[in-house]
Amino acid sequence: xxxxxxxxxxxxxxxxxxxxxxxxxxxxxxxxxxxxxxxxxxxxxxxxxxxxxxxxxxxxxxxxxxxxxxxxxxxxxxxxxxxxxxxxxxxxxxxxxxxxxxxxxxxxxxxxxxxxxxxxxxxxxxxxxxxxxxxxxxxxxxxxxxxxxxxxxxxxxxxxxxxxxxxxxxxxxxxxxxxxxxxxxxxxxxxxxxxxxxxxxxxxxxxxxxxxxxxxxxxxxxxxxxxxxxxxxxxxxxxxxxxxxxxxxxxxxxxxxxxxxxxxxxxxxxxxxxxxxxxxxxxxxxxxxxxxxxxxxxxxxxxxxxxxxxxxxxxxxxxxxxxxxxxxxxxxxxxxxxxxxxxxxxxxxxxxxxxxxxxxxxxxx
Amino acid sequence: xxxxxxxxxxxxxxxxxxxxxxxxxxxxxxxxxxxxxxxxxxxxxxxxxxxxxxxxxxxxxxxxxxxxxxxxxxxxxxxxxxxxxxxxxxxxxxxxxxxxxxxxxxxxxxxxxxxxxxxxxxxxxxxxxxxxxxxxxxxxxxxxxxxxxxxxxxxxxxxxxxxxxxxxxxxxxxxxxxxxxxxxxxxxxxxxxxxxxxxxxxxxxxxxxxxxxxxxxxxxxxxxxxxxxxxxxxxxxxxxxxxxxxxxxxxxxxxxxxxxxxxxxxxxxxxxxxxxxxxxxxxxxxxxxxxxxxxxxxxxxxxxxxxxxxxxxxxxxxx
Numbered sequence: 316x317x318x319x320x321x322x323x324x325x326x327x328x329x330x331x332x333x334x335x336x337x338x339x340x341x342x343x344x345x346x347x348x349x350x351x352x353x354x355x356x357x358x359x360x361x362x363x364x365x366x367x368x369x370x371x372x373x374x375x376x377x378x379x380x381x382x383x384x385x386x387x388x389x390x391x392x393x394x395x396x397x398x399x400x401x402x403x404x405x406x407x408x409x410x411x412x413x414x415x416x417x418x419x420x421x422x423x424x425x426x427x428x429x430x431x432x433x434x435x436x437x438x439x440x441x442x443x444x445x446x447x448x449x450x451x452x453x454x455x456x457x458x459x460x461x462x463x464x465x466x467x468x469x470x471x472x473x474x475x476x477x478x479x480x481x482x483x484x485x486x487x488x489x490x491x492x493x494x495x496x497x498x499x500x501x502x503x504x505x506x507x508x509x510x511x512x513x514x515x516x517x518x519x520x521x522x523x524x525x526x527x528x529x530x531x532x533x534x535x536x537x538x539x540x541x542x543x544x545x546x547x548x549x550x551x552x553x554x555x556x557x558x559x560x561x562x563x564x565x566x567x568x569x570x571x572x573x574x575x576x577x578x579x580x581x582x583x584x585x586x587x588x589x590x591x592x593x594x595x596x597x598x599x600x601x602x603x604x605x606x607x608x609x610x611x612x613x614x615x616x617x618x619x620x621x622x623x624x625x626x627x628x629x630x631x632x633x634x635x636x637x638x639x640x641x642x643x644x645x646x647x648x649x650x651x652x653x654x655x656x657x658x659x660x661x662x663x664x665x666x667x668x669x670x671x672x673x674x675x676x677x678x679x680x
Numbered sequence: 681x682x683x684x685x686x687x688x689x690x691x692x693x694x695x696x697x698x699x700x701x702x703x704x705x706x707x708x709x710x711x712x713x714x715x716x717x718x719x720x721x722x723x724x725x726x727x728x729x730x731x732x733x734x735x736x737x738x739x740x741x742x743x744x745x746x747x748x749x750x751x752x753x754x755x756x757x758x759x760x761x762x763x764x765x766x767x768x769x770x771x772x773x774x775x776x777x778x779x780x781x782x783x784x785x786x787x788x789x790x791x792x793x794x795x796x797x798x799x800x801x802x803x804x805x806x807x808x809x810x811x812x813x814x815x816x817x818x819x820x821x822x823x824x825x826x827x828x829x830x831x832x833x834x835x836x837x838x839x840x841x842x843x844x845x846x847x848x849x850x851x852x853x854x855x856x857x858x859x860x861x862x863x864x865x866x867x868x869x870x871x872x873x874x875x876x877x878x879x880x881x882x883x884x885x886x887x888x889x890x891x892x893x894x895x896x897x898x899x900x901x902x903x904x905x906x907x908x909x910x911x912x913x914x915x916x917x918x919x920x921x922x923x924x925x926x927x928x929x930x931x932x933x934x935x936x937x938x939x940x941x942x943x944x945x946x947x948x949x950x951x952x953x954x955x956x957x958x959x960x961x962x963x964x965x966x967x968x969x970x971x972x973x974x975x976x977x978x979x980x981x982x983x984x985x986x987x988x989x990x991x992x993x994x995x996x997x998x999x
Contacts (some may be wrong), residue, residue, distance in 0.1 A: 368748040454883035466884075552871050555998070567742035568836050568872075570763055571987070574746055654881035655806055655905040 323359050340458075355585065361578035367576065367674040378575035379544055388562065392583060395558040398475065398547070399540040405480035407529060408535045410487035413633055415521065416626050418495030428630045429492075432485045434638045438645075440482055441545030446477050446644040448549060456644060470553040481637045487532035494528040495521065526602045540586050559584050569675045703729040704933045707744065708757040709737035710920060711898075714953045715757070721949065722940050728933045736872070737763060737838055744925075751927035754934045756757035757796055757920060760838025762983040764921035765791040774924040776935050780942035784958045785969075787976070788919050795919035796941055797955040800972055803909040804877065804896040816911045817847070820889055821861035828886035830868045832876040835990045839873065839918035842979075843890045844993055845986075846916035849977035856996055862889065863997040881906060892918065894954040897966050901954070909992040910967065914975040920955070 360367045365378040381386060413432075417425055435443075450456045451465040458464040498521060506516045522529075531655045548557045557565075559580050566577035647658065649667055656662030709716040712734050719730040733740065737759040744753055758764060767773055773792040781794050788795035803814050812824055820829045832840035847855040859867075868885060870876055873892050879885040881904055888896075894909050922941055924934040940946045947962040954966045982989070 368746055370749040415849070449882065452879070452882070452884040548871070552875070553868070565835065568736070568738040570738065570760065570766060570838070571742055572738070572742045572745045574742070653903045654878065655808060656903070657808075657881065657883065 319549045353447045356411050356582045358585075361575050362582050367577035380580055382576050382579040386680075387557070387578070388559075388583075391562045391580075392587075394556060395541050395560070395587070398479075398558060399537045400473075401472075401476040402479045402483060402540040403533050403537045406484040406487050407533055409480060410483040410491060410532070410641050411529070414488050414525075415495055415517065416490040416629060419500070420626065424626075427488070428634070431634045431638055432488060434642065435482050435485050438482065438641055439545065440479070440543055441549065442645060443641050444478055444546040444549040446641045446648065448588060449648055450640060450644045454657075456647060456658060461637035470550060472556065474611075475546055475550050475556065478550065479540055479543065482546075483536045484633075484637070485629065486539065487529065487537050490532045491525050494525040498524050522603070527599050530595055530599050530602070534591055537591050538677045541582065541587055541591075559587075612645055684743070701727070701729055702930060703731040704754050704930055704937060705731045705733070706755045706757065706937070707733045707735075707740040707753045708755075709735065709740055710757065710896075711955075713951060714955075717949050718941065721945065722937055725940060726933075726936055728936070730937075734736050735786065737758060738836070746907075751925060753925050754928040754930050755937055756923045756925065758838075758923070759799075759918065759920050760987060761795075761842070761854070761919045761921055761979055764790075764923055765980055765983045767923060768792050772926055774926045774928060774931060774934070776924055776938060778935070778938045778942050780880060780939050780959075781968060783961045784942070785960060787959050788917075793921045793923045794938065794942065795958040797947075797957050798917040798919040799839060799892045799894050799955060799966070800910060800917055800974075801839055801846075801890045801915050802893045802896065802907055803887060803889060803911065804880065804891035804893075805887040805909065806810045806880050806883065806905055807907055808905050809880075811886045813907070814887060816907055816913060817889065818861075820856055821858065821865050823865075825865060825887060827866040829865060829889050830863060830870060830876040830879055830885050830887070831889040832873045832891075833869045833871055834993050836872040837876075837892075839892050840890050841986065841990065842912045842916050842918045842982075845979075846914075846975040846977050846990055848989065849982060850914065850975050851911035856992070859996045867997060869997055888898040892949060894956075894966065896996040897954040910972055912973055914973045916975050916977075917972075919958070 362378060364372050364375050366373050378603075406667070416430065416480075420428075427506050447469060451469045453464050453466050455464055465474075469478075502520050502524075503516045506520055511519070541558075542560060544560045544564065547556065548561050548564065550556075551558065551561060563577045563580045563584075566573040566580070650665070651658075652662045652664035652666060702898075706715070706719060708718075715732055715734050719732045722728070723730050725826040729895070733743065733753075735743070740756060740758065741751075741763055744751070744756060747753075756763075756767075764773070768790070775792045777791060778794060781789050785795060788798065803817070803820070805811060805814060807813075809828065811828060814820055814825070819825070834841035834844045844855070847858070867889070868876075868879070870879065873895060876888050877891055877895065877899070880888050881899065891907055891908070893910075896906055900906050900908070922938055924931065924938065928934050941950075942959060944962065947959050950959045950961060953964050956964050956966065956968065960969055
């Protein structure tokens with residue numbers, strides 16, 4: 316009897332689901348049009364009609380030419396592309412070995428590392444960049460505790476790339492580690508029987524099979540980097556490194572406010588993101604793979620000690636750099652009574668933390 | 681039945697706000713706690729609710745600009761006198777002279793806007809840095825300060841722009857060679873005011889050229905090790921204009937707000953944040969009108985040349 320009821324219920328649900336589908340689709344489309352379409356339309360109108368804020372269509376297209384011929388803009392666009400490509404590549408370089416090893420790990424250890432590598436998602440990039448600055452700058456935490464600073468590296472192109480990649484690589488790590496798990500070990504077992512070297516097996520079998528996943532993860536990292544404001548603003552400002560997003564911010568950070576100019580730059584950003592998406596679609600079609608008979612069998616048996624140590628070193632380094640160091644720095648900064656007091660026990664206080672719970676905290680700056 | 685109730689609920693949601701008193705919309709730059717206290721005290725005194733938009737001076741101007749076809753703001757409080765000059769020239773401001781502005785110096789009031797208070801621009805240095813205590817702007821070009829000086833970017837900070845304008849107005853050649861020498865001394869121009877001050881508090885650098893004094897005095901009051909120096913060859917004031925927008929449909933309430941801001945109570949709140957109160961008869965909790973040497977210059981003319989000044993500064997200090 317219960318089984319019959321269940322089936323009937325499922326059938327009814329299925330039926331309702333089918334008739335609801337067009338409605339839901341229409342609702343989702345409408346929602347997307349409002350949430351995404353309207354702002355983009357506003358940006359487009361601003362870019363084309365500079366006086367649209369006064370409901371006037373005068374001087375159309377005048378903002379386009381002046382902004383597009385601005386030599387600083389070409390530099391900023393190239394910087395944006397260069398930065399995002401470098402961040403995507405470095406993120407993939409960090410994520411791939413971790414993801415590959417993750418797929419062969421025991422269940423419990425894997426879950427712990429996964430949980431830790433979720434933490435970077437929780438650190439806002441702006442705060443993350445500030446914490447790296449506080450950690451590595453002249454007289455920063457590293458200098459106060461260990462006697463060295465990395466100011467030169469931090470305020471450089473490789474520095475920005477490293478800070479952003481350490482924040483974004485989990486975007487590639489999570490999907491690719493699942494992809495490696497789905498492939499399983501059957502193919503590599505076969506390859507090994509036929510004498511394949513580990514690196515060869517990785518490059519010739521695993522990498523091509525996870526390529527679609529890697530491309531999607533890479534696309535997300537690329538788009539997130541090209542639209543990131545915090546890190547380029549904080550670190551890039553120090554050595555005159557301008558990207559499109561910081562140029563947009565400059566257009567309305569002080570008088571004269573240039574909303575049309577900011578809109579033209581935003582259009583470039585939107586076009587770049589679209590271009591990346593299109594390229595991704597084409598590449599993904601070309602390299603699409605399908606795994607038959609997915610094997611979700613967990614790797615059996617304890618890994619050998621040497622492998623376990625290598626894994627520990629690999630994941631330990633990644634987690635220390637991407638999670639522990641930024642979090643520790645943020646925690647230490649929050650506990651400092653005064654910025655100028657430095658790292659000293661006498662300068663530790665809960666003042667700033669208790670201030671969060673004060674009645675005026677919503678407006679306190 | 682359900683639909684009727686839902687329709688009624690939606691209907692009421694649209695109707696109710698018209699029954700409540702229309703709030704006075706205030707866009708304010710500057711210390712968030714000050715804006716909030718002013719709004720709250722004004723609400724308590726007059727019963728007029730205040731809707732506050734708190735941001736940076738640039739952002740409130742950007743929002744005003746974006747809403748040009750459908751203005752929301754009744755009052756704007758900016759941290760940059762140049763903003764008021766520009767909006768006044770465009771005819772966007774409602775003329776009003778508050779009776780409470782009698783003791784505000786003439787340089788800080790016009791027929792259509794008045795200062796809430798003012799900041800002075802200063803040298804701020806960290807005594808822990810081991811640097812000699814600077815006395816003059818030009819001291820910071822000495823070898824002892826190489827790689828130690830930061831300055832807020834005039835393109836991002838209205839007060840820093842005022843300082844550049846004042847020094848240039850005082851002696852153009854001397855000012856530009858000063859900025860050139862500072863750049864040669866490895867001057868860091870990291871962003872707006874806080875971005876210039878933080879490296880000095882954290883010890884990465886030692887001195888700020890052109891710090892907004894009330895921010896530094898406030899930091900010092902909280903225990904930061906930082907000292908303020910006003911060079912006796914002169915500095916500039918960065919007055920904070922309060923403006924009533926011509927588009928305001930609540931002109932009376934807006935005038936009341938200006939009166940309140942310039943009342944003893946309002947000015948005392950301003951003084952509590954270490955800002956120099958606009959009224960000379962209100963006691964400042966920091967170096968006051970008589971303690972500062974102020975460079976007197978034509979702000980309107982300087983505002984007209986602001987774009988060139990910013991561009992020249994960027995060119996002179998470019999690395």
